[in-house]
Structures are given as structure tokens and as C-alpha cells.
Amino acid sequence: MPSGKTHTRIDLLLLLILGGAVGYFWSPLTDYFGRDEFVEYGSVFVVAYLFGTFLLSPDMDLNTSDPMRNWGVLRLLWRPYANLFKHRGLSHIPILGTLTRVVYILLLVYVVCAVANALFDMGWELSLKNINGIDQRAILWGLCGLCLPDLFHILADRLFKNAR
Numbered sequence: 090m091p092s093g094k095t096h097t098r099i100d101l102l103l104l105l106i107l108g109g110a111v112g113y114f115w116s117p118l119t120d121y122f123g124r125d126e127f128v129e130y131g132s133v134f135v136v137a138y139l140f141g142t143f144l145l146s147p148d149m150d151l152n153t154s155d156p157m158r159n160w161g162v163l164r165l166l167w168r169p170y171a172n173l174f175k176h177r178g179l180s181h182i183p184i185l186g187t188l189t190r191v192v193y194i195l196l197l198v199y200v201v202c203a204v205a206n207a208l209f210d211m212g213w214e215l216s217l218k219n220i221n222g223i224d225q226r227a228i229l230w231g232l233c234g235l236c237l238p239d240l241f242h243i244l245a246d247r248l249f250k251n252a253r
């Protein structure tokens with residue numbers, strides 16, 4: 090299996106290639122999406138892609154992986170995930186595995202906010218109503234940005250199964 094650093098290098102190299110392709114097809118892409126929207130959603134995509142590469146990779150199903158270490162002290166919050174998901178099981182299924190981590194992190198944020206609200210009376214409103222106000226296209230681009238490096242990770246795991 091490729092090491093964590095190899096996965097990161099592969100993801101970053103493919104992001105560079107993708108960036109080159111976007112640069113090459115800049116005119117038709119901005120004509121299609123609109124320049125401002127393409128820049129805005131493209132930024133969401135890149136941030137999500139980097140977040141997925143460094144902090145949300147499929148190897149979050151291991152207690153000792155590079156992305157897990159990148160969380161620093163907060164990696165303790167990911168222990169239940171690593172214990173719940175067998176290595177290279179559900180977390181290594183394209184899209185579905187990414188969604189397990191997205192749901193997990195949303196639950197974490199919700200619990201932390203709910204506890205902070207209860208303890209310090211912060212007055213945060215935690216309601217599904219708030220989701221309606223979020224730009225659906227930004228969510229879609231963000232999810233694509235999270236899913237793509239995971240897909241590259243899973244492909245690399247499968248292609249270099251016997252490499253060490």
C-alpha cells in the first residue's frame with residue numbers, strides 16, 4: 090500500500106494537473122459557469138480538496154495515519170470513527186466512505202456546539218432550518234472536492250496493493 094506521504098503527493102500532483110487543465114480550458118469553463126461563480130465555487134472545491142487530502146482521507150479509519158496525526162490533539166475525536174470502521178472497509182468505498190466522514194464531522198460539530206450551548210449559554214441556534222440558507226451549489230462543489238482525493242486514494246490503494 091502507498092504510504093500516507095505518497096497518497097498526499099499523488100493527490101497534490103493530480104490537483105496540479107487538474108489546475109493545469111482548468112487553466113487550459115479557462116475560457117469555455119468560465120463561459121459555461123460564469124467567471125465569478127467559477128472562481129467562487131472553484132475555490133470551495135480546492136479548499137475541500139485540500140481538506141480531504143490532509144484531514145479527511147479514507148485512512149481516518151486508522152488510529153495512526155498521516156491524516157489522523159494532522160488533527161493534532163483533536164485526533165482523539167476521531168478515535169470512535171477509527172474504531173467503528175474496519176481499515177479499508179466502508180471508509181474506502183468511493184463517495185460512500187467520504188459521506189461517512191462528512192456525517193461524522195457534522196455530528197462532531199453538532200455535539201460540540203450543543204455542549205458549548207448548554208454549558209455557556211452561547212445562544213447558538215442549531216436547527217435544520219439553517220441548512221436551507223446554505224448555497225446548494227457550494228455544498229455540491231465542496232462534496233466533489235472531498236470525494237475526488239478520496240477516489241484517487243482508493244485507486245492508488247488498489248493499484249499499488251502489493252507495493253510497500
Ligand SMILES: [Zn+2]
Pocket residue numbers: 147148177181242246
Ligand atoms: Zn487507504
